Amino acid sequence: MNKVGILTTNYPYGVGEQFLEQEILFWGEQTSLEVSLLPYNCKGSQRPVPAKVIINKDFSFSINYFYIFILIFQSFFWKELFYLISSKKISIVNLMRAVKFGLLIYTSFRKLKKNNSSCDLYYSYWSDFFSYGALLLKKHKSIKVLTRMHGYDLYENLYEKNYMPYKRQFINKYDAILLLSDSAKQYLVSSFNYDQNKIKIIPLGVFINKDSALNLTNKNTIKIVSVSNCIQVKRIDKIIDALCLINKKNPDVKIIWHHYGNGILRGDLENQARRKLNTQYISYSFKGQVSNSVLQKNISENSYDLIINSSESEGIPVSLMEAMSKYVVPIAPNIGGIKHLVDRKNGYLISSAAKVEEISDAVLDYIYKQSDEQQLQKISAYHKVKESYNSQINYTNLIKIVERVLGVK
The missing domain is CATH 3.40.50.2000 (Glycogen Phosphorylase B;)
Known part of the structure; x- marks a missing residue:
């Protein structure tokens, strides 16, 4: 059975990423894949997840500044510095962000490489440093990496000098990118020259309660x-x-x-x-x-x-x-x-x-x-x-996409 690792920031711990609470129910119901949650941060109380979904706390980590002595010998770090200079996006703030993100990417890579889950596919809920760590792992293992992109991890104009650390270096290495809308697809293709054939539109979804009450507005x-x-x-x-x-x-x-x-x-x-x-x-x-x-x-x-x-x-x-x-x-x-x-x-x-x-x-x-x-x-x-935006439809389609990428019939 193929193994899928879902990379998250916190979920199922603490607060945030509430939308995964709906999606994980469908991962728990499917029978063709073994699914693990790999949260980067395990602080806070644990929220309930389906019994069939494994929670792997071994991926959790904090930034390791000792890795800076290894980072300076990594080609992806020097490529990023060259990009900052050549694109004229260099600044003290962006340089510090490049160093910090570089450390997080390398730490993610090391954690995934040592992780006992040995996943066949990593599905990242954000296009962030932990998904870049999985992309580095692709050089060493035959794996697939998919990511969702939402807002903060997609639009460059939200950041100083339109700089998103390592985004342009890694974005074309994903096996597929899952977006929420056609407008996001247009932006990704025009801004990053990403292969539109590898883009899938999978909106988030919510549970539709047929018994929801329609209440009239009180005029007062x-x-x-x-x-x-x-x-x-x-x-x-x-x-x-x-x-x-x-x-x-x-x-x-x-x-x-x-x-x-x-x-x-x-x-x-x-x-x-x-x-x-x-x-x-x-x-x-x-x-x-x-x-x-x-x-x-x-x-x-x-x-x-x-x-x-x-x-x-x-x-x-x-x-x-x-x-x-x-x-x-x-x-x-x-x-x-x-x-x-x-x-x-x-x-x-x-x-x-x-x-x-x-x-x-x-x-x-x-x-x-x-x-x-x-x-x-x-x-x-x-x-x-x-x-x-029906969760039953959208999340079922998401799982089918993952199965197709893995060649599951």
Whole structure:
């Protein structure tokens, strides 16, 4: 039986990578492959995984700075330095990133080489240093390496001088790359000259509960949810400013807003909310980091009307999919692959700038709709996810792709 190793950052430990909680169920049901999880970081409590999925903690590691004396003799490191200089992307920051990533790549390679799992294929959830370590291993073993690419590991413009360490050196060595959308495919081909025949479009998926309740909007109170880390790129401050603007435009509108997620800016955002949302017509709460199961339960029980995403960078947010599968109408910017999920029929696709005025206008537009129009929009949101982001369909297709790469019949 062929062995597949799934490379992750944390999963199944701690928080984050919640979308794998759905996918792993399908890996646990298939019978043609032996599947192991290889998390880079094993800190935090372990989340449940199917009995047939092995958790291999031997891959876990921290950066080993002693390897710098070995790194300076590695050809991939010198190729990267030459690229930095020739592309005029050299800077102190980028040089330090090249050294750090080089150490992480080499450590990943050493750990995988010594690992007892001896996988036939490594499927990396991110195109990051641990997948590059697996690509180095290809020089020594007859293995296959696949990776997903989402947002931060795909778009160069998110980084100083458009530099993603070792990306251009390793990207064409994958046996296949799994992307979330056609727009991501176009970017990968045009920016990295990657062989489009090795690109597979496999969107993430969510569980479609046929028993999800369609609740009518209370005309007296609009309920809004947002889900993201409290970090700069997510621009949660814009949501606060938009709610403040709504209150100025229509003081009689009563709003309940709940934000799920934690991060370095949470304290600042709570202070901003206290200053700007100090009115009896706006009730808000920062719920912090919760498990995905708790989040889904809360979204169902709270019967939210709208979910707002105001981020500067995204792939196709699973949080939007999960909310839409529960009849929640999305407001989101036209970035990454969001346009493949959100449209005028099922929500509000605002500009990539996600201006405060656009967010507030979208909320008010929804409020001013007739009840039957709101209901149709909620139903459209549900059906969009059911038809295009159904975990049963998408993750079954993913496993078939892995089997084909391995030649499993």
